[in-house]
Amino acid sequence: MRILGIDPGLQVCGYACIESKSGKTNLLEGGVIRTTASKTIEKRLNQIAEDIDSILDKFKPDVVGVEQLYSHYAHPRTAILMGHARGVILQRCAGAGIEVKSYSATRIKKCVTGNGHASKEQMQRTIQTILKLRELPKPADVADAVAAAICCAEMTGKSQWGVSR
Amino acid sequence: MRILGIDPGLQVCGYACIESKSGKTNLLEGGVIRTTASKTIEKRLNQIAEDIDSILDKFKPDVVGVEQLYSHYAHPRTAILMGHARGVILQRCAGAGIEVKSYSATRIKKCVTGNGHASKEQMQRTIQTILKLRELPKPADVADAVAAAICCAEMTGKSQWGVSR
Numbered sequence: 382m383r384i385l386g387i388d389p390g391l392q393v394c395g396y397a398c399i400e401s402k403s404g405k406t407n408l409l410e411g412g413v414i415r416t417t418a419s420k421t422i423e424k425r426l427n428q429i430a431e432d433i434d435s436i437l438d439k440f441k442p443d444v445v446g447v448e449q450l451y452s453h454y455a456h457p458r459t460a461i462l463m464g465h466a467r468g469v470i471l472q473r474c475a476g477a478g479i480e481v482k483s484y485s486a487t488r489i490k491k492c493v494t495g496n497g498h499a500s501k502e503q504m505q506r507t508i509q510t511i512l513k514l515r516e517l518p519k520p521a522d523v524a525d526a527v528a529a530a531i532c533c534a535e536m537t538g539k540s541q542w543g544v545s546r
Numbered sequence: 547m548r549i550l551g552i553d554p555g556l557q558v559c560g561y562a563c564i565e566s567k568s569g570k571t572n573l574l575e576g577g578v579i580r581t582t583a584s585k586t587i588e589k590r591l592n593q594i595a596e597d598i599d600s601i602l603d604k605f606k607p608d609v610v611g612v613e614q615l616y617s618h619y620a621h622p623r624t625a626i627l628m629g630h631a632r633g634v635i636l637q638r639c640a641g642a643g644i645e646v647k648s649y650s651a652t653r654i655k656k657c658v659t660g661n662g663h664a665s666k667e668q669m670q671r672t673i674q675t676i677l678k679l680r681e682l683p684k685p686a687d688v689a690d691a692v693a694a695a696i697c698c699a700e701m702t703g704k705s706q707w708g709v710s711r
Contacts, residue, residue, distance in 0.1 A: 423636040423637065426637040427640035430637050460622060460625070460626050461626060461628075461629040463626075463629070464628070465633030465636065467630055468591055468633035469634055471587060471591050471630065472588065472591040472594075472595050472637075474588060475586075475589055476592050476595065
């Protein structure tokens with residue numbers, strides 16, 4: 382069972398693919414898609430689409446967990462631009478016929494650490510422990526993507542590490 | 547010279563293709579893409595992507611004019627969802643290698659009627675006059691899409707009807 386987690390963004394978009402096999406869960410790959418701020422928004426969105434296509438093609442996940450956007454951002458313009466990027470990500474998954482699950486940041490934090498208001502450090506350390514990583518997952522966008530994948534595994538009952546939160 | 551105007555939306559998305567040829571400007575087609583509210587957002591976005599692809603393939607526009615979203619909506623959640631749809635539209639255009647131009651609603655209204663705060667009726671009547679339509683363009687989403695196309699033509703200096711505003 383492969384689960385891709387995505388922390389959507391226009392400038393930096395985190396992704397992480399985890400696999401549960403024979404009772405063990407591994408991080409297959411985590412990384413970020415970065416777009417150049419000097420390019421037009423449509424070119425940046427197209428780059429995100431192409432990179433998401435490559436990731437879906439490489440890992441062929443069974444389900445994709447995507448973090449939701451807040452609707453109470455201090456900068457509504459930023460939220461709308463992030464919405465542009467998230468829309469492209471969801472459409473590429475749907476176009477590839479892959480199931481999508483959306484979770485709020487609070488839901489993801491609660492699922493991973495038991496605390497819906499966990500700090501970034503708490504999140505990183507818990508993820509490190511769960512996946513037995515040698516280092517803390519970095520940058521924060523990757524950690525958020527791993528967390529979305531873990532939450533997706535827990536919420537859909539596909540978790541293999543037996544952690545119940 | 548063919549110009550596609552788009553009024554982006556998740557539930558209803560207006561589109562209109564105009565053509566300037568031998569000094570005359572005609573409306574080739576105007577319509578709406580409607581998505582079913584009961585479907586998942588990713589399926590709705592995928593439907594928009596497929597319909598935009600068909601429209602781009604049918605009309606092969608030289609440029610696409612897309613209305614911008616307000617960042618001061620009363621309902622930020624709605625603005626974010628509209629951002630999802632607009633992101634998909636921009637990406638499909640960029641993916642097809644078609645130039646995209648974005649204009650604010652105020653810019654479009656000023657360009658078409660000379661008044662940045664023109665009413666819906668004023669917009670519809672002016673469009674009817676410019677394009678010599680027998681009926682008012684309806685619904686409002688189609689009228690907004692035609693207006694985006696006209697604005698795009700004017701702003702990029704590709705207008706053939708010699709209206710200078």
